[in-house]
Amino acid sequence: MLRAISNRLVILIPYVWLLFFFLLPFLIVLRIALSDLEYGAPPYTPQFSYTDSWAVIWDKLSQFDFENFTFLFSDSLYINSYLSSLQIAFVSMILTLLIGFPLAYGMARAPLGLRPTLLMLVILPFWTSFLIRVYAWIGILKQEGLLNQLLLWLGVIDTPLEILSTNKAVYIGIVYSYLPFMVLPIYSTLEKMDESLVEAARDLGCTQIAAFWKITARLAVPGILAGCLLVFIPAVGEFVIPDLLGGSGTLMIGKTLWIEFFNNSDWTVASAIATVLLVVLVVPIVWFQNAQARATETGK
Amino acid sequence: MIRSKLLFTTVAAFAALTVAAGAQDRVVNIYNWSDYIDDSILTDFTAETGIKVVYDVFDSNEVLETKLLAGSTGYDIVVPTGTFLANQIKAGVFQKLDKSKLPNLANMDPEISARLAKYDPGNEYAINYMWGTTGIGINVDMVKERLGDDAKLNTWDLVFNPEIAAKLADCGIFELDAPTEMIPAALNYMGMDPDLKDQESIDKAKELLLKIRPYVRKYHSSEYINALANGDICVAVGWSGDVLQARDRAAEADAGVNVEYIIPKEGALMWFDNMAIPSDAKNVDEALEFLNYIMKPEVIAKASNYVYYANGNAASKPFLNEDVIGDQAIYPNEETISRLYTVSPDNAKEKRILNRAWTEVKSGQ
Numbered sequence A: 001m002l003r004a005i006s007n008r009l010v011i012l013i014p015y016v017w018l019l020f021f022f023l024l025p026f027l028i029v030l031r032i033a034l035s036d037l038e039y040g041a042p043p044y045t046p047q048f049s050y051t052d053s054w055a056v057i058w059d060k061l062s063q064f065d066f067e068n069f070t071f072l073f074s075d076s077l078y079i080n081s082y083l084s085s086l087q088i089a090f091v092s093m094i095l096t097l098l099i100g101f102p103l104a105y106g107m108a109r110a111p112l113g114l115r116p117t118l119l120m121l122v123i124l125p126f127w128t129s130f131l132i133r134v135y136a137w138i139g140i141l142k143q144e145g146l147l148n149q150l151l152l153w154l155g156v157i158d159t160p161l162e163i164l165s166t167n168k169a170v171y172i173g174i175v176y177s178y179l180p181f182m183v184l185p186i187y188s189t190l191e192k193m194d195e196s197l198v199e200a201a202r203d204l205g206c207t208q209i210a211a212f213w214k215i216t217a218r219l220a221v222p223g224i225l226a227g228c229l230l231v232f233i234p235a236v237g238e239f240v241i242p243d244l245l246g247g248s249g250t251l252m253i254g255k256t257l258w259i260e261f262f263n264n265s266d267w268t269v270a271s272a273i274a275t276v277l278l279v280v281l282v283v284p285i286v287w288f289q290n291a292q293a294r295a296t297e298t299g300k
Numbered sequence B: 001m002i003r004s005k006l007l008f009t010t011v012a013a014f015a016a017l018t019v020a021a022g023a024q025d026r027v028v029n030i031y032n033w034s035d036y037i038d039d040s041i042l043t044d045f046t047a048e049t050g051i052k053v054v055y056d057v058f059d060s061n062e063v064l065e066t067k068l069l070a071g072s073t074g075y076d077i078v079v080p081t082g083t084f085l086a087n088q089i090k091a092g093v094f095q096k097l098d099k100s101k102l103p104n105l106a107n108m109d110p111e112i113s114a115r116l117a118k119y120d121p122g123n124e125y126a127i128n129y130m131w132g133t134t135g136i137g138i139n140v141d142m143v144k145e146r147l148g149d150d151a152k153l154n155t156w157d158l159v160f161n162p163e164i165a166a167k168l169a170d171c172g173i174f175e176l177d178a179p180t181e182m183i184p185a186a187l188n189y190m191g192m193d194p195d196l197k198d199q200e201s202i203d204k205a206k207e208l209l210l211k212i213r214p215y216v217r218k219y220h221s222s223e224y225i226n227a228l229a230n231g232d233i234c235v236a237v238g239w240s241g242d243v244l245q246a247r248d249r250a251a252e253a254d255a256g257v258n259v260e261y262i263i264p265k266e267g268a269l270m271w272f273d274n275m276a277i278p279s280d281a282k283n284v285d286e287a288l289e290f291l292n293y294i295m296k297p298e299v300i301a302k303a304s305n306y307v308y309y310a311n312g313n314a315a316s317k318p319f320l321n322e323d324v325i326g327d328q329a330i331y332p333n334e335e336t337i338s339r340l341y342t343v344s345p346d347n348a349k350e351k352r353i354l355n356r357a358w359t360e361v362k363s364g365q
Helices: A002-033 A054-062 A067-074 A076-108 A112-127 A130-141 A146-154 A167-192 A196-203 A208-219 A221-236 A240-245 A253-263 A267-299 B005-022 B039-049 B061-070 B082-091 B103-107 B110-116 B140-147 B162-171 B179-189 B199-215 B224-230 B240-253 B284-294 B297-307 B314-319 B334-339 B348-363
Strands: B027-033 B052-058 B126-139 B173-175 B235-239 B259-262 B268-276
Touching: A002 A267, A067 A076, A067 A267, A076 A112, A076 A167, A076 A221, A076 A253, A076 A267, A112 A167, A130 A146, A130 A167, A130 A240, A167 A208, A167 A221, A167 A240, A196 A208, A208 A221, A221 A267, A240 A253, A253 A267, A253 B061, A253 B348, B027 B284, B039 B052, B039 B284, B039 B297, B061 B082, B082 B268, B103 B284, B103 B314, B110 B126, B110 B268, B126 B140, B126 B224, B126 B240, B126 B284, B126 B297, B140 B162, B162 B173, B162 B199, B173 B224, B179 B199, B179 B235, B179 B268, B179 B348, B199 B348, B224 B235, B224 B240, B235 B240, B240 B259, B284 B297, B297 B314
Parallel strands: B027 B052, B173 B235
Antiparallel strands: B126 B235, B126 B259, B126 B268
């Protein structure tokens, strides 16, 4: 009896967590998104009071114009920002995977004694503030930065490359910052993999490449999906990297949101953008979740 | 925008918390622009009054305004620019100054106070800290090399005439990432009233800015100081004191970079940064004491001598260094002042038009 209760309590914890740190903040944002803009402190007039009964809320909703949401569709800027964010996040995810997989593979196949050290090296950058690491890239990528000086000195290029303040710098920043989130889940699936399966495939006539594709890559799918999810979702809403490394032409939803919130002081539209962003992200999250569940099923 | 200030903000938030825990200590929390004071003023103030100063910095009015509108900033003194101040007063985020506790108000320059009254009627909520202009910083040698020795440099043509800007593009043009500065400048260049805010006029300014966009290397509000000083760029639309700081850094580095600040002949924006006390400030007496201290002629003169901006304190003039009071770029003469213009605050709709146009200028979207 006691055990049953404690089991339920354990299950309850994540739900309580979600309630307080996801659902409630989301409802607050939604409430602002449904408010009217007004110059004051705070700069909006709420249409819903926290003391409204459900019936009142429902009644108000049914005759609501959702003007902050419809506004987002009246100007192509917002849709283009979402699309451009999704594209940048997707390309960054693929690049991270292309670099992260060989890294994770190498780590998982390294001698047992070496693995903790390699793992440590992947985690080590987290000891320095994320912001400082992104700043460091400014020093590396700028016109007279380390990279350009090195390439000029080596004679690879004649004129400095323009990388900082372009989308290239944003890709570099995202790939660099999120690489550990790709490497770690892939490493953990590859490390647990039974290597005798590959040997068996080789014994049964598979070439090395075929064995890799048929066994290793297949078994790594749950890790790859987890890694992709961990990179893609936060990259879509990324603000710091495009702001510091990107140029004026870099269009990302995080920056558009900043403009609404800070430059226009329009919290209502900013909240509507944030709400739509969440909806936009629910689709890939659910897809990833399903794909992962399927992969885990077949993996068993 | 956020820049390094994210870090400082966090640090300051923690500092404010620890201070609050300490209770009885008298303290004043100040939120000012970055690189905008001589630090010794703060230590002198603490030594004289026993009031500890928690000092924190920002680099955009927008960040300050968003914090003020959210409320409970924890700051006792903030420093908004005039146009923003006016809206913030209307939003009710400031408290009226208790002038009986500010005897040094007598030192203020009546002319500057009168101009400030455009934003703060009756000067009830704020005192002027510094004022300046938005003009052009140039690397004299690099610009002359491209335009010829006898080219006219005292004109907005450098950044608004596509033919001339094209010649300067390779050595680097920076513009302020601030629509409230750039759009009035563009309107003024076209001979229109810089204070126009209707869609049609803003669109005209946008067209002009889009024409020169291909020649602009970056839109940024603080990086140009170092970029000018290092000789990385040759032209920047910038704030007077910032360009002069770049000039001094270049002179110190002694690498042959010769920076000059220009108030173009077509006119330039004149702005005022002012100190005010948020209505939810906890240490009002300490804040008033600081305001009174900063209005001492020798104190504010020290600040001006350090940051190369003019102050609104008439009594401070005898204490100013010759390279400050004697510099036309900092204290322009009557003739130049007559060419300076001011702009009025934007309402929500005007803000949206302005920022939307600016987003298009910057991103092409």
